[in-house]
Amino acid sequence: MSIATVFEIVLAAVVLGLAIWTIAVPETYSATVGFVAYGLLVALIWVRLDAVDVALTEAAIGGGLGGVLLLGAAARLRNADPTAVETPCKLVRLCAAALSSLIAAALVAAILLLPDPAPTLAPAAVAKAWATGLANPVTNVLMAFRAMDTMLEKVVLLLAIVGVWSLASDPAWGGRPGPRHEADPHGVLAFLARLLPSVGIVVGIYIFWTGADHPGGAFQGGAILASMWLLVVMAGLTDTPPVSSRRLRFILVAGPGLFLVVGIGGLCLGPAFLAYPLALAKPLILGIEVAMILTIAATLGLLLAGAPERSEQR
């Protein structure tokens, strides 16, 4: 047994143990910290599986932004009345346990019954990589071969932000999301919020740009840009924009909008919806990705900022 195999077995065991601990631990705060560590370890597993694109996304979303979201939820729950928590009756708990076991058994059966070798389109995707001029097969699949899925995914992001905003109370509608953060303007957090974005913005754009040929892309880069913006907001250096702002809404629809325009252009001028002309494939994909990284950064940041809480006229 090689060192790599031992490492993989230990990693899988730690992830399983951490997952059980995250469910079993009673405090929400500890469970959140466990979940963040779990996300980072799962990212390591993806690296071991040579799926670096997925690992980057898992680390950025599962470990990073998802962790911030859960920490915020845990902080709100801490202020809630703990006695209000009601325990469901025995029958309900028994049914839940039976249902969970059934789902686990079905998943195990599905994994054990997978055909070997698994059916794959990977060789076809690699063979056609020349058509777009991009060397990263994941970007090729996301932006060209299955561009429809990516476009709809961006529409889902838009629906998610509409869902979060619709939680606003009537007087706060159109106002600024989240509380106004106050921090010492000469403190450590403000210092970090001034220093780190200059590095983070470069790293975010680099990850986006290198996604054409290496692991990376608009989603991972957008997540980094969103976290930089959130850091500046949390340090109190700037405020969240009011959700009624036209410029903000334009950025939110820019990605899926441009995607749709290019798609319909393919339908009118070319053979099919989202068919890129061969000579223009790379510039078109890059253009869509530039619009998408802005949309993704704004959407992820606003999803974490929460529902509008303060009306604009105070």
Add this chain to the structure above:
Amino acid sequence: MSLARDMMTIVAVSAGAFFFLAGTVGLLRFPNTLTRLHALTKADNLGLGLVVLGLLPQAGSLRGGLKLISIWLLGLLAGATVSQLIARTARQGGPAP
């Protein structure tokens, strides 16, 4: 030459792993928040620094080496900021230290 590089990697990464181990033991065993932070920053700064130093001869290119060093610098910045914030919260009578 390759042997010397590998030796340096083994020595530096082992030393880094030792600091991570010592930092983790300190995190679990020390009595209060400030001393636990002290233990943790040793793992972050020295441990990560030594691991990066050990990996530098294996980086293969200048670009790879610079990326490794910037990871260490970003780790230093994040570690220093977060431990300051935690220490301040602990002193201002947040959760009992």
